[in-house]
Amino acid sequence: MSSLKDVANLAQVSLATASRALSRPETVATLTRTRVEGAAHQLGYQPNMLARSLRQRETRTIGLIVADLLNPFHALLAKSVQDTAERHGYVAFLLNSDEQEGKESRAIDTLRGHLPQGLIIVPTSGFARRLGSLPRLPVVELDRVSGAPGVTTVTVDNVGGARMATQHLIDLGHRDIGMIVGQLDISTAVERHRGFLETMRRAGLSYRPDWVLSGHHREDDGHRAARKLLSVPGDRPSALFVGNNEMTVGAVLAARDLGLRLPHDLSIVGFDDSRWAQTMFPALTVISQPTEQLGTLACEHLVRQLAYAHSGNAQLALPARVLNKAAPIGPVRVQLPTELIIRHSTSPPALVFG
Amino acid sequence: MSSLKDVANLAQVSLATASRALSRPETVATLTRTRVEGAAHQLGYQPNMLARSLRQRETRTIGLIVADLLNPFHALLAKSVQDTAERHGYVAFLLNSDEQEGKESRAIDTLRGHLPQGLIIVPTSGFARRLGSLPRLPVVELDRVSGAPGVTTVTVDNVGGARMATQHLIDLGHRDIGMIVGQLDISTAVERHRGFLETMRRAGLSYRPDWVLSGHHREDDGHRAARKLLSVPGDRPSALFVGNNEMTVGAVLAARDLGLRLPHDLSIVGFDDSRWAQTMFPALTVISQPTEQLGTLACEHLVRQLAYAHSGNAQLALPARVLNKAAPIGPVRVQLPTELIIRHSTSPPALVFG
DNA sequence: GTGAAAGCGCTAACAC
DNA sequence: GTGTTAGCGCTTTCAC
Numbered sequence: 001m002s003s004l005k006d007v008a009n010l011a012q013v014s015l016a017t018a019s020r021a022l023s024r025p026e027t028v029a030t031l032t033r034t035r036v037e038g039a040a041h042q043l044g045y046q047p048n049m050l051a052r053s054l055r056q057r058e059t060r061t062i063g064l065i066v067a068d069l070l071n072p073f074h075a076l077l078a079k080s081v082q083d084t085a086e087r088h089g090y091v092a093f094l095l096n097s098d099e100q101e102g103k104e105s106r107a108i109d110t111l112r113g114h115l116p117q118g119l120i121i122v123p124t125s126g127f128a129r130r131l132g133s134l135p136r137l138p139v140v141e142l143d144r145v146s147g148a149p150g151v152t153t154v155t156v157d158n159v160g161g162a163r164m165a166t167q168h169l170i171d172l173g174h175r176d177i178g179m180i181v182g183q184l185d186i187s188t189a190v191e192r193h194r195g196f197l198e199t200m201r202r203a204g205l206s207y208r209p210d211w212v213l214s215g216h217h218r219e220d221d222g223h224r225a226a227r228k229l230l231s232v233p234g235d236r237p238s239a240l241f242v243g244n245n246e247m248t249v250g251a252v253l254a255a256r257d258l259g260l261r262l263p264h265d266l267s268i269v270g271f272d273d274s275r276w277a278q279t280m281f282p283a284l285t286v287i288s289q290p291t292e293q294l295g296t297l298a299c300e301h302l303v304r305q306l307a308y309a310h311s312g313n314a315q316l317a318l319p320a321r322v323l324n325k326a327a328p329i330g331p332v333r334v335q336l337p338t339e340l341i342i343r344h345s346t347s348p349p350a351l352v353f354g
Numbered sequence: 355m356s357s358l359k360d361v362a363n364l365a366q367v368s369l370a371t372a373s374r375a376l377s378r379p380e381t382v383a384t385l386t387r388t389r390v391e392g393a394a395h396q397l398g399y400q401p402n403m404l405a406r407s408l409r410q411r412e413t414r415t416i417g418l419i420v421a422d423l424l425n426p427f428h429a430l431l432a433k434s435v436q437d438t439a440e441r442h443g444y445v446a447f448l449l450n451s452d453e454q455e456g457k458e459s460r461a462i463d464t465l466r467g468h469l470p471q472g473l474i475i476v477p478t479s480g481f482a483r484r485l486g487s488l489p490r491l492p493v494v495e496l497d498r499v500s501g502a503p504g505v506t507t508v509t510v511d512n513v514g515g516a517r518m519a520t521q522h523l524i525d526l527g528h529r530d531i532g533m534i535v536g537q538l539d540i541s542t543a544v545e546r547h548r549g550f551l552e553t554m555r556r557a558g559l560s561y562r563p564d565w566v567l568s569g570h571h572r573e574d575d576g577h578r579a580a581r582k583l584l585s586v587p588g589d590r591p592s593a594l595f596v597g598n599n600e601m602t603v604g605a606v607l608a609a610r611d612l613g614l615r616l617p618h619d620l621s622i623v624g625f626d627d628s629r630w631a632q633t634m635f636p637a638l639t640v641i642s643q644p645t646e647q648l649g650t651l652a653c654e655h656l657v658r659q660l661a662y663a664h665s666g667n668a669q670l671a672l673p674a675r676v677l678n679k680a681a682p683i684g685p686v687r688v689q690l691p692t693e694l695i696i697r698h699s700t701s702p703p704a705l706v707f708g
Numbered sequence: 709g710t711g712a713a714a715g716c717g718c719t720a721a722c723a724c
Numbered sequence: 725g726t727g728t729t730a731g732c733g734c735t736t737t738c739a740c
Contacts, residue, residue, distance in 0.1 A: 014711045015712090016710070016711060017711075020710085027709080028709070032709080051716090055715080057716070
């Protein structure tokens with residue numbers, strides 16, 4: 001690996017001039033500039049970011065931690081953050097916490113050592129406590145909120161989405177509705193649960209605590225919960241609202257295992273659309289989320305914060321669409337709408353009671 | 355952010371001693387060690403990896419580039435590489451080339467600036483040409499081979515897998531078999547194609563060039579290709595071998611759109627198992643790959659190379675399972691077996707000719 | 709417009 | 725065992 005010194009030597013200029021020619025070309029005579037550029041190119045010179053960052057005290061790097069890389073929702077979040085970061089001249093290093101607090105902690109420490117200028121995270125429930133170890137680092141929470149103070153959050157209207165899902169089932173004539181919800185120490189689960197309860201209550205429907213089962217967010221959990229909810233033939237819900245994409249798959253498979261046919265014997269609404277929601281049989285009615293936009297916005301808000309943190313007029317470097325919004329300094333909370341997509345996993349109940 | 359200097363001051367020792375106490379505790383008196391550790395803990399000290407790496411000329415970092423983060427196969431590859439890297443004391447920074455040469459180039463340059471000690475990549479077809487810009491960097495190609503000389507490759511037996519898939523269809527009685535294959539500048543596509551052709555020929559079946567369609571690797575391509583292959587009612591294959599997971603979804607949906615029912619009207623075998631291969635209707639017969647192991651092995655081979663590259667007795671740091679294999683210095687080519695999983699998308703053809 | 713020199717935070721000789 | 729010092733590759737005053 002050739003260094004800037006090699007370039008300077010080859011171009012017959014001093015180290016300082018070589019540096020300037022490459023990073024701030026306008027401060028150098030045209031002739032020397034081309035000479036230096038030529039030398040750099042000839043040597044395949046690539047600046048050593050470690051040295052540059054150490055000196056400049058800024059890495060142009062942001063940390064990105066998702067909770068479950070294998071969940072396509074998180075993968076898309078990650079991709080859109082990375083693409084947006086690149087567009088703004090940052091590189092986002094992606095780590096995966098696997099929904100484990102311990103792994104999340106280690107990921108944070110790892111990133112910390114590499115001095116990211118900001119952090120975008122789909123937090124686990126332990127994150128609020130860990131936040132203290134990140135002094136003055138701009139943080140954006142994505143999809144979920146940990147309750148940590150002073151962080152920007154970019155989420156979806158989970159309560160509203162859950163209301164739509166539940167109301168859809170009620171409108172179809174269902175009265176015996178159960179819910180499979182995620183871990184109740186995760187904000188999305190809590191909010192979707194709240195939307196469900198509210199809507200049930202408002203419709204005057206009875207609340208059956210034993211018909212609301214909580215699980216972690218994986219397919220297994222959905223399978224287990226659904227199995228439990230559906231295995232009492234005479235006394236089971238006629239419809240299910242499932243609070244996340246992976247668990248929905250599990251629930252559908254459990255129903256299938258029990259010989260229940262969707263939507264005739266059981267209606268299911270899932271939260272989050274996905275490839276398999278569309279390809280399963282029957283195609284799933286779901287609440288869909290603007291996933292890509294979620295990632296993009298999270299990143300743009302972070303970038304904006306970084307620009308303001310660093311210099312008074314750094315805004316000039318930002319694209320208009322980021323700037324056109326009023327430019328707040330502090331943390332903001334962005335909430336995007338969801339949408340009900342009606343497919344074939346929901347229909348009126350086979351037997352209407354009452 | 356407090357630095358080592360702050361720790362040294364607080365512990366009342368010199369900078370050097372503080373450094374030693376933290377990185378090589380055995381070289382320091384027990385008392386001073388505990389004092390330094392206490393100070394470090396109290397300050398929430400986190401070593402600055404930029405400075406350490408700059409000085410030590412090693413970053414304990416590896417670059418990881420996958421071609422399509424949204425493809426669950428690649429996501430699992432990425433996760434298993436990252437987990438394995440962590441287990442060996444490295445951090446793998448994950449970037450996504452999106453199957454685009456340009457993005458791959460930029461990803462490589464980005465990584466280069468951060469001085470990774472090795473690179474694990476699912477290469478696009480342009481990678482072999484780019485390799486020159488990576489002087490002396492150990493590289494492991496994962497899943498695909500670009501043809502670049504001197505790199506370790508960890509792949510699956512694609513020819514064998516394609517043979518099994520094709521033979522399975524032939525054994526069921528199919529004679530009119532088509533294939534949807536990926537880009538023919540990607541090794542996996544070429545090899546799967548080869549396995550298909552060989553097996554057809556060996557069975558004495560005629561080769562219909564117009565029944566072999568190539569596409570990029572996404573769902574759309576599979577959809578388009580299948581639509582084309584299946585739209586001539588009297589003259590269409592009775593079975594299809596589809597060369598990758600995403601395209602298989604597209605093919606199945608296209609068949610559905612055309613009113614063909616699987617497996618009665620059409621048999622389909624896919625390559626690579628996935629969540630939706632299992633949940634689709636009907637569940638898909640596929641060639642499955644040891645995806646996680648692929649990622650793990652790629653990383654372990656890279657780590658081994660790094661150990662040998664750096665010091666004669668670095669092996670001591672490696673776990674037994676890596677060492678038990680004979681320890682080659684040069685690049686190796688690892689090839690893992692695939693497996694045929696028979697589900698419900700294949701059956702004997704409705705009409706048997708001949 | 710250009711060069712000399714200091715210093716980012718850390719580790720590794722080398723003294724003591 | 726511990727301290728002093730040089731230097732990793734770069735940017736940035738400060739002179740000229």
